[in-house]
Amino acid sequence: MKTLSHLTVHISILVCAILLVTGCVSSRSGNVYSRRDARQVHTVDYGRVISVRHVQIEGTQSHFGTLAGAIIGGVIGSTIGSGSGRTLATVGGAVAGGMAGTAMEEDATRRNGLEIEVDMDSGDTLVIVQEDDIDLRPGDRVRVLTARDGSARVSF
Template identity: 55%
Template sequence: MMHKTVVRPARRQGVAAVVFVLLLAMLGAGCSSQSGSVYSTSQARVVHRVEYGTVTAVRQVQIQGEQSGLGVLGGAVVGGVLGSTMGASTGRTLAILGGSLAGAAAGAAGEQALKDKNGLELTVKMEDGSTVSIVQEADEYFAAGDRVRVLTAGDGSARVRH
């Protein structure tokens, strides 16, 4: 009696390649910084108004990253592909659907976790007597009483620096 063994290395390699590409896309998509020390290309060589003030309050906040949809899409594809390897006929269809839904949810959560950042809400009493509040990444230490510079760009975006 002959036994047929079906080996599908090309399919497994294809699935692995799709998963790898989707993970790379999720990691790189929309990576932008809200740091006081990082400037985008459009912010370089632009005049920023500089004003001085004193930090009156510092509060830790969470800066929520924007979803690109790649996490949901990638998770759904990976979940669907993994679901397609289970069951037969109607069971396979349900496994694909369930895998896609679970993958989409996991992909969305994974993308969100990668994009969320720790931030600071800095309240600054300006020399002119006004008070401003600026939120930026928590990549520099600030404390109440610190003398700081507030740099404001023409588009209204601002950052606090020592």
């Protein structure tokens, strides 16, 4: 019973750690600025939305999910069998847990996005992908803010 109790505590701690890290993922929203973007010069250009397409922005794979999953899987695997069977179960649990942790982290950090095509007043046509946090329709007049690093966002 003591082993099961320790196992439950370890799993609970690791799950909390995974949730904490996935909550720290940076935003790709047009309305959220990073600390690096604050107080920086952005070029502002204007244009008209040509099309808006819903897309998925892939999640992150920082290897934290892999590590946490491998630890959890290894701990669970170590409670199975005895002798060389336990070693095999521990390794198998760590591998399976690592794969599951990677998938969970990527899924937890995946976001809905918009692919926004804009016909700029300058004559250029741009496509910008950002989080789906703005209600845009073809024909809407928008501004495009471009940072020195080339990243851009669309807003009204």
